[in-house]
Amino acid sequence: MTSKKALEIIFSFIKKEAVIHATGYICRASQAVKDRPENFYMIGSMGIASSITLGVAIAKPKQKVIVLDGDGAVLMNMGSLATIGALRQKNLVHVVLDNESYESTGSQPSLTHIIHLEKIAKASGYVFSKKVTKPAELKNAMKTLLKKNGPAFLLVKVAKDNNAPYPRITATPEEITERFSRCL
Amino acid sequence: MEWLKEHKENARKFSAALKKEGFNFFTGVPCSLLGALIEDLSKKKGACYIPAVREDAAFGTAGGAYLAGKLPAVLIQNSGLGYSLNVLTSFNLIYKIPVLCIVGFRGHGPDAPEHLVMGKSCLKILEDVGIGTMVPEKETLNEALARAKKVMTEKKEPFAIFIKKGIFGA
Numbered sequence: 528m529t530s531k532k533a534l535e536i537i538f539s540f541i542k543k544e545a546v547i548h549a550t551g552y553i554c555r556a557s558q559a560v561k562d563r564p565e566n567f568y569m570i571g572s573m574g575i576a577s578s579i580t581l582g583v584a585i586a587k588p589k590q591k592v593i594v595l596d597g598d599g600a601v602l603m604n605m606g607s608l609a610t611i612g613a614l615r616q617k618n619l620v621h622v623v624l625d626n627e628s629y630e631s632t633g634s635q636p637s638l639t640h641i642i643h644l645e646k647i648a649k650a651s652g653y654v655f656s657k658k659v660t661k662p663a664e665l666k667n668a669m670k671t672l673l674k675k676n677g678p679a680f681l682l683v684k685v686a687k688d689n690n691a692p693y694p695r696i697t698a699t700p701e702e703i704t705e706r707f708s709r710c711l
Numbered sequence: 712m713e714w715l716k717e718h719k720e721n722a723r724k725f726s727a728a729l730k731k732e733g734f735n736f737f738t739g740v741p742c743s744l745l746g747a748l749i750e751d752l753s754k755k756k757g758a759c760y761i762p763a764v765r766e767d768a769a770f771g772t773a774g775g776a777y778l779a780g781k782l783p784a785v786l787i788q789n790s791g792l793g794y795s796l797n798v799l800t801s802f803n804l805i806y807k808i809p810v811l812c813i814v815g816f817r818g819h820g821p822d823a824p825e826h827l828v829m830g831k832s833c834l835k836i837l838e839d840v841g842i843g844t845m846v847p848e849k850e851t852l853n854e855a856l857a858r859a860k861k862v863m864t865e866k867k868e869p870f871a872i873f874i875k876k877g878i879f880g881a
Contacts, residue, residue: 547775567778571801575771578763579802582775582783585761586736606764610772614761700806704778711779 528662530624530685534560536662537595537622537683540669545583545711546593549576549600551631553624555693557595564706568696574603577621581611584619587711591618591673598625598639605647608680612652617676621648626685634687648680655679714747714880721849722747722879726755728853729784732860734811735759736776738769739786742815746880749786766791770798774808782863784811789818789833789873790826799869800840809863811856812871816846819875837871846873 530552538561547567548554554568569576580594601608601623611619623644628634649656655675659665665683672679698706714722725748737752738761739745752760763769766787773783787795792814803810817823818830834844843862847855852872859870 569802571805572767572771572798575767575798575802578768578771579775579778582736582738582772582777582781583779584775585772586776586779586781604765604768607768607771610762610764610768704806704808708778708780 528660528665528683528685529688530556530626531560531688532662533624533665533683533685536665537669540666540673541593543710544591544593544673545587545707546595547576547580547583548595549573549597551597551600551629552692553595553597554696556688558696559693565710567707568698568703570696570700574600574607576600577604577607577611580619580621581607581614581616583711584616585614588618590711591620593620593622596621596623598623598627598644599629599637601644602638602642608648608651608653611678612648615652615654616678619678620672621653621678621680623680623682624685625682626687628687630687631692645680645682653678653680658682658684660684712746714750718747718879718881719751721852722751725852725856725879726751728856732856733782734784736773736781736783737761737786738763738772738783739813740764740766740769740788740791742786742788742817744788744815744817744874744876744878744880745786745813748813748879752786766795767798770795770803770810773810774798774802774806777808777810784813786813788815789829792829792833792836796836796840799842803869804841807867809867810869811859811863812869814871814873816873816875819846819873834873842869842871844871844873846875848875849878852878
């Protein structure tokens with residue numbers, strides 16, 4: 528499954544939920560697949576998307592809030608898993624597109640061909656944590672985790688897209704802030 | 712740890728001033744110079760102080776809360792400004808996400824060796840990236856807070872109040 532295919536499946540289950548995106552190709556692929564005002568594209572600050580999501584989730588306890596994270600980003604801010612897990616943040620859904628590499632900087636390998644992030648999430652206190660590799664598994668998992676109380680963690684193993692990089696984010700950071708906060 | 716009566720009293724007053732200015736979301740990483748203030752904010756009803764594990768993550772969480780309508784403050788030691796700089800520059804400043812930084816000012820005068828370099832440079836570092844700072848005395852805390860609120864509201868930028876030893880802890 529390519530990350531584009533994974534994103535198409537993920538967004539087919541998402542309605543009005545806020546989705547905070549990790550920096551790198553995840554933002555860009557998502558903009559290409561399904562640009563919407565409820566998407567917050569973090570173009571800098573690698574690793575911090577999950578922390579931003581926690582802040583939104585605490586402030587809006589009645590809404591499900593989703594973070595689309597990357598393997599490199601989770602490794603960079605692993606303390607965020609402990610914080611989210613310890614707070615038992617019920618409305619937070621953590622989806623990680625794991626291509627085992629830093630794709631936007633030249634596909635240098637990360638550590639996730641050895642390290643199992645879904646186990647770390649489980650050990651950090653996420654009440655639901657699963658790894659999926661196939662489209663059908665991803666569909667089933669998305670159904671479950673948008674209904675259940677979290678924090679939920681879903682590791683989606685994806686292959687590199689092998690096509691030309693998606694265009695950069697077109698909205699300015701200020702515009703992203705404005706349109707995203709208006710949706711909340 | 713038990714904080715001095717004077718530190719607790721200062722913390723109680725400043726905490727009330729923060730609330731009056733509309734601050735309603737607090738996170739951070741502890742600093743002994745902010746001890747009594749963190750304690751006061753943590754015991755408030757509704758548990759509005761969220762402990763973070765690293766300073767950059769605290770700024771991320773505060774920023775998320777701002778996007779969702781809260782007015783946030785981050786409480787850290789100046790040693791954590793290094794970690795925070797990436798988030799302050801590539802999130803807060805460019806996305807126009809204001810946050811009040813309440814920073815324990817270690818290395819302001821004689822201190823342990825690990826605090827001296829940052830103590831000497833932290834105000835200049837923030838000034839260089841375009842973040843306003845103030846180093847108030849106990850008596851001018853509220854003025855600093857008013858200035859911070861003005862910058863946050865008008866310019867949508869972070870503002871840092873540096874807290875010297877002896878105000879909220881030692």
